[in-house]
Amino acid sequence: MARAHPALHFAVALLLVLVALPMVATLLAAVAGDLSTLAHLWDTVLPRYLSVTAMLVATVCIGTALVGTVTAWLVSAYDFPGRRIVEVALVLPLAFPAYVLAYAYTDLLDHPGAVQTALRSATGWGPRDYWFPEIRSTGGAAFVLIVVLYPYVYLLARAAFVHQGGSTFLAARGLGLGPIAAFRQVSLPAARPAIAAGTLLVGMETLADFGTVSYFGVQTFATGIYQSWFSLADRAGAAQLALGLLAMTLLLTLLERRTRHSGRFSTERAGEPVPPPRLRGIRGGAALFVCASPVLLGAIVPGAHLAAMAGGAQQSLFSERYLGFLTNSLTLACIASALTVAAAIALGYFRRLSPTPARRRAVDLGRLGYAVPGTVIAVGLLVPFAALDNALDAVMRAQFGLSTGLLVTGTIWLLVAAYVIRFLAAAIGAFETGEIRVTPNIDAAARSLGRGPFDTLWRVHLPLMAPGLLSGALIVFVEVMKELPATLIMRPFNFDTLAVQAHRLAADERLNGAAVPSLAIAAVGVLPVVLLMARMRRGR
Structure with missing residues (x-):
């Protein structure tokens, strides 16, 4: 088997730390809390x-x-x-x-x-x-x-x-x-x-x-x-x-x-x-x-x-305000789906290069994020990164008289990280589905032609796995569009999505208004379901 490049080792290690962080941080924060609260x-x-x-x-x-x-x-x-x-x-x-x-x-x-x-x-x-x-x-x-x-x-x-x-x-x-x-x-x-x-x-x-x-x-x-x-x-x-x-x-x-x-x-x-x-x-x-x-x-x-x-809502999805919600939702969904599929490729290929028990356990850990509810991921990420932001701000104030503000928790990137953790399992499943088409003989042929691991992945594996990976990206895209709890807790100030807007209007009992973003979310959700229905029609 080919050896993984050190950069791939680092990327996989960083990814596994990210997946485990919400669970570890939640445990530490819960234990450190006052027992009188419990x-x-x-x-x-x-x-x-x-x-x-x-x-x-x-x-x-x-x-x-x-x-x-x-x-x-x-x-x-x-x-x-x-x-x-x-x-x-x-x-x-x-x-x-x-x-x-x-x-x-x-x-x-x-x-x-x-x-x-x-x-x-x-x-x-x-x-x-x-x-x-x-x-x-x-x-x-x-x-x-x-x-x-x-x-x-x-x-x-x-x-x-x-x-x-x-x-x-x-x-x-x-x-x-x-x-x-x-x-x-x-x-x-x-x-x-x-x-x-x-x-x-x-x-x-x-x-x-x-x-x-x-x-x-x-x-x-x-x-x-x-x-x-x-x-x-x-x-x-x-x-x-x-x-x-x-x-x-x-x-x-x-x-x-x-x-x-x-x-x-x-x-x-x-x-x-x-x-x-x-x-x-x-x-x-x-x-x-x-x-x-x-x-x-x-x-x-x-x-x-x-x-x-x-x-009957007298609201238009194409108004400037709703186009802003739609743009925010699409931005998050596109970034999260691309990064999640890339993370799944790194983790899956890392295991394929040398399928040892330790590397198989690493893939299992990557799947574990699906079992963690969005509210738990939000709390598990906000606790350590809010502490980091506060500590950095305190140091900068003391040393230079400057306030750094919320460098991490005030951006969309921590929210995107929550999406990657939550939906990585779906992307790993898509990678494994596409991986079936890449037989060991193909790897052997690529090595005999002098191709290295990354060249083989880019020129051979990814073109063969493209349909499965695109399906996985679509599933993650739709899930991010629908996701509510992590988005509601972790979104930056004044950065609302269709899901957040629907929740806000429904909480105010403006259900006709909530129907507009809800229909948009459901329309996007139909896309992977249509693909699934087409597969079911092709054969039992």
């Missing part, structure tokens, strides 16, 4: 944060597991009218941030919303004559997160069911088992690792969510960190809450990886594909209804309502 949190809000967060995660995980597994099984095991459409449409909710759906459903289902207004008009009831579910609640937040996040389970479960083949299922039917019994006793156990992995990913996303729970007034660890940092100016309390949230997400990460490794062979095809049985009449209609409902609730209904809200 005791006060325990006596006041911490039990509520724990119970609400646990209930929300459990509800969302159960809901997404049911929706994702049932829909994946129906489109994989049966043929019914509209199956080819809903099979790919079921991933559409991935285009929408959860907080955007929260705004749409609040305007639709709240007391002055269209649904309850129509109900009162049709029945003549007054406000106290009927009961209607409260959307601004833990249950409402769980509903929104379920209809947005179920595709994580659906995609993995569908892949597992498709690769099982039909022979095993048909053999179970031939032994006298009914379709539900055959599914429960044969197909479901084989797909269980994939379903569990998707469900644990949903759990991590639920723990990381800030926009939805904040808007609905649900008190979780994510909202508690923000309130401690900004509303109460309690840095130690924020760090201690962040440490608790980090511990929960790391636990889910370990469970997900163990599940993924235990199910490594669960996707091996168990037999040749067989034509799925055809569902007609009521059964076919019921299957279509079950599969179309998540698409309607997670994409079509909120998207249409957001468009109607934006039409």
Whole structure:
């Protein structure tokens, strides 16, 4: 194997320090904080944060597991009218941030919303004559997160069911088992690792969510960190809450990886594909209804309502003010996606040059940032760099009478670093997908022609991996456009994005106005979903 250049060693070491810094800084800040703060949190809000967060995660995980597994099984095991459409449409909710759906459903289902207004008009009831579910609640937040996040389970479960083949299922039917019994006793156990992995990913996303729970007034660890940092100016309390949230997400990460490794062979095809049985009449209609409902609730209904809200907002996305928000969002997304993909290339190629256990662990550490919520990354970066800015400013004032201000925390670069940490895992996955096309024989041929490692990477590897890397850059671009908690906490003064503007307008109950930037964010989010749908259409 070729030896890595010292510059690559330095770049990888710097990257790993950056990824580990938020976790280490959060731990140190939490430990250094006054224990009386932790005791006060325990006596006041911490039990509520724990119970609400646990209930929300459990509800969302159960809901997404049911929706994702049932829909994946129906489109994989049966043929019914509209199956080819809903099979790919079921991933559409991935285009929408959860907080955007929260705004749409609040305007639709709240007391002055269209649904309850129509109900009162049709029945003549007054406000106290009927009961209607409260959307601004833990249950409402769980509903929104379920209809947005179920595709994580659906995609993995569908892949597992498709690769099982039909022979095993048909053999179970031939032994006298009914379709539900055959599914429960044969197909479901084989797909269980994939379903569990998707469900644990949903759990991590639920723990990381800030926009939805904040808007609905649900008190979780994510909202508690923000309130401690900004509303109460309690840095130690924020760090201690962040440490608790980090511990929960790391636990889910370990469970997900163990599940993924235990199910490594669960996707091996168990037999040749067989034509799925055809569902007609009521059964076919019921299957279509079950599969179309998540698409309607997670994409079509909120998207249409957001468009109607934006039409009445009397705001233009092309006004000078909104063009500034759009420019800020695009600037952050472009810079972050380019740097994140470059970091993934450095880390992945470092491992490829010499795939030792230590270098494989380095790549695993790079992936770990995905499990760290944006609020934890924000606290973990602001604590050390704010201290650095303050120390440097104090020295310059004492020695030269000059104030350096916020050299690091007052710029976009620390925010970009947070994005790189958070979304590096997606870029590493894209690198590994493209790396499959570069066989060891290609490396050997390049070396025989006298090409060095960097020349081989630039002239041979990158052109072959370009499609996968571009997909990874697009995914990171869209994720940065949607990201809210780290942006809200770390953005420089007077540097707002579309996500921040949508959050601000929604917090002021100006939901029609919030629909304008929300639609722009969702429109950008459609891009990778369309690519994913195209891949699904090309083959099962």
